[in-house]
Amino acid sequence: MNLFTCSTIALLLGIILDFILGDPHGWWHPVMGIGKIITKTETAFRSIFPKTKTGERIAGGILAVIVIFISVGIPAVLLYGAYRLHPVAGMILEAVMCYAMLAAKSLKTESMKVASALEQEGLEAGRKAVSMIVGRDTKRLDETGVIKAAVETVAENTSDGVIAPLLFMGIFGGLGGFFYKAINTMDSMIGYKNEKYRYLGTAAAKLDDVVNFIPARVSAFMMILSAFLCGMDGKGAFRIFKRDRYCHASPNSAQTESVMAGALGVQLAGDAWYFGVKHEKPTIGDAKRPVELADIERSNRLMYVTAILTAVALLGIRGIIVYLQI
Numbered sequence: 001m002n003l004f005t006c007s008t009i010a011l012l013l014g015i016i017l018d019f020i021l022g023d024p025h026g027w028w029h030p031v032m033g034i035g036k037i038i039t040k041t042e043t044a045f046r047s048i049f050p051k052t053k054t055g056e057r058i059a060g061g062i063l064a065v066i067v068i069f070i071s072v073g074i075p076a077v078l079l080y081g082a083y084r085l086h087p088v089a090g091m092i093l094e095a096v097m098c099y100a101m102l103a104a105k106s107l108k109t110e111s112m113k114v115a116s117a118l119e120q121e122g123l124e125a126g127r128k129a130v131s132m133i134v135g136r137d138t139k140r141l142d143e144t145g146v147i148k149a150a151v152e153t154v155a156e157n158t159s160d161g162v163i164a165p166l167l168f169m170g171i172f173g174g175l176g177g178f179f180y181k182a183i184n185t186m187d188s189m190i191g192y193k194n195e196k197y198r199y200l201g202t203a204a205a206k207l208d209d210v211v212n213f214i215p216a217r218v219s220a221f222m223m224i225l226s227a228f229l230c231g232m233d234g235k236g237a238f239r240i241f242k243r244d245r246y247c248h249a250s251p252n253s254a255q256t257e258s259v260m261a262g263a264l265g266v267q268l269a270g271d272a273w274y275f276g277v278k279h280e281k282p283t284i285g286d287a288k289r290p291v292e293l294a295d296i297e298r299s300n301r302l303m304y305v306t307a308i309l310t311a312v313a314l315l316g317i318r319g320i321i322v323y324l325q326i
Helices: 003-021 030-048 053-085 087-101 104-121 123-131 143-172 174-190 202-229 234-244 253-264 294-325
Strands: 272-274 277-279
Touching (some): 003 087, 003 104, 003 143, 003 174, 030 053, 030 087, 030 174, 053 174, 087 143, 087 174, 104 123, 104 143, 143 253, 174 202, 202 234, 202 253, 234 253, 253 294
Antiparallel strands (some): 272 277
C-alpha cells in the first residue's frame, strides 16, 4: 500500500473510533500537550517581551508560530518513524492521531450530561454541567439559558470539533488535524478580547478566523442537507442561515448556529456574561417555539448526521483517488 492509501484507511479508522469510543476519561490527550506548550510559552514570553500593545502582539505572533511548529513537528517525526518501520505501523499511529483530533462522541456525551443534570438534579446541576463546555459565566443562567448554551456549543463545535478537523485531515492526513487543533486550542486559551489577552491573543484569534473560514461554511451547508435528512426544518435552516449567519462578533461562529436555530425552529444567542462583564449580542433565529430540553438531543442528532455525511464525502473522494492510483 502507498502512503495515501494508508492515510485514507487511517482516517476511516479514526472516524470509526471516535464515533464509537469518544475521548476516554483519565487518559492523556494530545490537546492537553498542546495546551501545556501554549501555557509555558506564554509564561516565558510575558517575562521577555515588553508589556505594551506592540510587544504583546509580537509575542503572540511568535508564540503562535512556535506552538504550531512543535504541535505538528513532534507528531510528524513520530509518524515518519512509524511509516519507515512498517506501513501498517504508520497507518495504526495515524489512525490514533485522527481519532484523537475528532470530538463527535465527546461533544455528544458532554452536552447530554447537561440534559441529564437538568432533568435529574435541577438548575444548579445543569449550570455546573454546562460550565464544563462553555466559556461564558453560567451562574446567571436560567433553565432556558442552560439549554441554549448547550445547543449553541453543539452547533459551534460541529464545525470546530468535528467538520473542520475532518476537512484538514481529509486533505493533509493526520498531521492536518494537529495543525488545526494547535490553532483552535490557542484561540480557546488566549484568543479572548479581555484585558489579559487583548493583544497577546490577537494572532491566535486571527489565525483561528482564517483556518475556520471555509470549514465553518462547509459545515453550515452540510448541516442544512442533514436537517432535511433528519426530518428537521431544512428550509428554515437555510432561511435563517442566509439571514443570521453574520450575527456574531466572529465571522464563523454564527454560520452553524444560524443553521441549528433554523433547523430546530428556536431562537439562540443573545446577551451573555463573560468574566463578570455582560456582552450584548444579537439573537439568532426566530422563536417559533420555546427552547426545550429535548433540543439538546436534537442538536446532537443533527451534528452526527452532518459528521457522517461529511466523512462519507471525504472518504469517497479519497477512495476515488486511491482507485485511480491502482
